Amino acid sequence: METDNVAVPSGPLRVGVIAGSTRPSRRSPAIAQWVASDSSQPELRLEVIDLATFALPMLGEPLAAVFGSYEHETTRRWAAAIASYQAYVIVVPEYNASFPGVLKNALDHLYAEWNDKPVAFVGYGMSGGGRAVAQLRQVAEELRMHPVATSLSLTPHQVVDGRYAARPGDSEARARLLVELARALQAAPARAGGITR
Numbered sequence: 001m002e003t004d005n006v007a008v009p010s011g012p013l014r015v016g017v018i019a020g021s022t023r024p025s026r027r028s029p030a031i032a033q034w035v036a037s038d039s040s041q042p043e044l045r046l047e048v049i050d051l052a053t054f055a056l057p058m059l060g061e062p063l064a065a066v067f068g069s070y071e072h073e074t075t076r077r078w079a080a081a082i083a084s085y086q087a088y089v090i091v092v093p094e095y096n097a098s099f100p101g102v103l104k105n106a107l108d109h110l111y112a113e114w115n116d117k118p119v120a121f122v123g124y125g126m127s128g129g130g131r132a133v134a135q136l137r138q139v140a141e142e143l144r145m146h147p148v149a150t151s152l153s154l155t156p157h158q159v160v161d162g163r164y165a166a167r168p169g170d171s172e173a174r175a176r177l178l179v180e181l182a183r184a185l186q187a188a189p190a191r192a193g194g195i196t197r
C-alpha cells in the first residue's frame, strides 16, 4: 500500500521514539532504532530516547507533576528532554498483560511536557503487545496526549544481534503509522513552537 507524504508547514518536527524497557537483555532499543530509521516522512526528525540513560528513580518528587515544579535533577533532565519533542512514538513490550512499570514511572514524572502532543504506539511481546498498548493508550489520554488510532504489533523474536529484522509489510505499516502521526501533528496545538511551560 502506498503512503502519502504529509506536508507539515513548520520545518522538521522532532519526534522522540521512546525505548520503553530497561532490563539488560531488552529489545526496545533495537525496535526503537528500526522505527527511527524510517525515511518516508522527511518532515519528521525521528530520534531515539532511551529510558535507561535517564536512570529515573521511583517517583520521589514531593509535588505531583501537574504542578510543574521539579525538585530532583533527574526529573529536570527528563523534563527538558521530553519537552524538546513535539510528538512521540512509544516502543512498548508487554509485561504480565500490561506495560513495564519503568515506563509508567517515566510517564508519571511529568505532565505539561506530554500535554497536547500526538503519540503513536509500537507494541511487541510473545502475543504482540496489544494489551500493553491498550493500557498505555488510557494513560496517554490522562496525560492529555493525542494517541493516534493505528499501532504496530511486533514480535521480539525478530530482534537478532541487536537489530530488528523487519518482516514483509513491517516497513509499510511503520510508514502508515508515521503518516498518521504527522497528520496528528498538523492538528496539535503544540506543533509549531513545542511546549510552553
Ligand SMILES: Cc1cc2nc3c(=O)[nH]c(=O)nc-3n(C[C@H](O)[C@H](O)[C@H](O)COP(=O)(O)O)c2cc1C
Binding pocket: 021, 022, 023, 025, 026, 027, 028, 093, 094, 095, 096, 097, 098, 124, 125, 126, 127, 128, 129, 156
Ligand atoms: C516480566 C515479563 C513479563 C512478560 N509478560 C508477557 C505477557 O504478559 N505477554 C506477552 O506477550 N509477553 C510477555 N513477556 C515477553 C516479553 O514481551 C518479551 O520478552 C519482550 O522481549 C520483553 O521486552 P524487553 O525485551 O524489551 O524487555 C514478558 C516478559 C517479561 C520479562
